[in-house]
Amino acid sequence: MHKHKTTIVDLFCGCGGFSLGAELAGLHSLVAVDIDPTLQSAYRRNFPQSKTVQVDVADLDATSWRLFLGKQKVDGIIGGPPCQGFSRIGKRKKDDPRNDMIGHYFRQVDILRPKFFVMENVEGLLDEKNIHRLSEGIDRISAHYQVLPPFIVNAADFGAATKRRRVVVIGYTQDDVDPFGQDLFNKNPNTITATVNDAISDLPAPIPETKNKFDLGWTKYKKMRPDHILSDYAIRLRQPPPNGLGCPESIKMHAAGFVSGMFSTKHTLEVAARYAGTSQGKCDKISKSLRLAWEGQCPTLRAGTGSEKGAFQAVRPIHPEDGRVITVREAARMQGFPDWFVFHPTKWHSFRMIGNSVSPIVSYGLFSKILLQMSAARAA
Secondary structure (H helix, E strand, C coil): CCCCCEEEEEECCCCCHHHHHHHHHCEEEEEEEECCHHHHHHHHHHCCCCEEEECCHHHCCHHHHHHHHCCCCCCEEEECCCCCCCCCCCCCCCCCHHHHHHHHHHHHHHHHCCCEEEEEECHHHHCCCCHHHHHHHHHHHCCCCEECCCEEEEHHHHCCCECCEEEEEEEECCCCCCCCCHHHHCCCCCCCCCCHHHHHCCCCCCECCCCCCCCCCCEECCCCCCCCCCCHHHHHHCCCCCCCCCCHHHHHHHHCCEECCCECCCCCHHHHHHHHCCCCCCECCCCCCEECCCCCCECCCCCCCCHHHCCCCCCCCECCCCCCECCHHHHHHHHCCCCCCCCCCCHHHHHHHHHHCCCHHHHHHHHHHHHHHHHHHHHC
């Protein structure tokens, strides 16, 4: 069913935010690669028609791709290499081996020679001490591609309910893609600024965690007040998945009026009272958690670290009305994931997935424009 679609491979795929926007725009992910089996578990659930491969991108070569793709030619490569070494917060190690993944991303571009590539990373990649890694990668493939200067995108400008700024690098072959520049992705003046209220006010209250290690935290959508009008944002994210996406459990439960990711986080009475007493838009003095404002936007959601780096949880925002941190589904909504998309039974892993992901709303916006340029080249 995908033989006429533009095809991609997703490197460092995580749970699949980048691929999701691409799929919704009309592309199809053939192969998704990640070294972390836990993060990739969500990809496997939500993209049943894509091949998931657990491997270090540094170990991939031409032989690997012949094994994964056979004789099929891939049209695009997408991916967000690990960014911890370039981040402007936390521990930034110049010798972090994950920093080398930028080079390995471009090595895969050089091997596969797709019609286009899109890479995403943190703003710190452009800092003077880091940008040489990006420049070296681009130099490797610049003879074959028109490469746009790196530019910053803000998820809010694409219509997400979060202010999440990221660097994007795009390259393409002019034989296959009608020429374009960075201005193709300028903010659309008709894009509506989505608020926290738009994103989560229709979601039900959290439920207690169960001892079932497979439970994804399903609960019924709440019954809306007669005067509550669903936002266009919420309506869009409540839609069922298109054909070919979503796992059977999710499709069935969502169709029956359930939403996942609704497990509560236990707080002491003292913490809950402190959170409840924090004004919207202000930070709790002890945890430094920001209390979201209904008419504001969510700050960048952080991933925390995996078990190999100490399993530190990132600070989570506080709900605008309740004395608690947000749920997995509330975080997913603000990042732009639809309600049929499932994460992990463990909240910590789910928040890591969301915090590491590209907003699907951003990736949809990018790939929709690139597809138009490819169509224009074919028509010329």
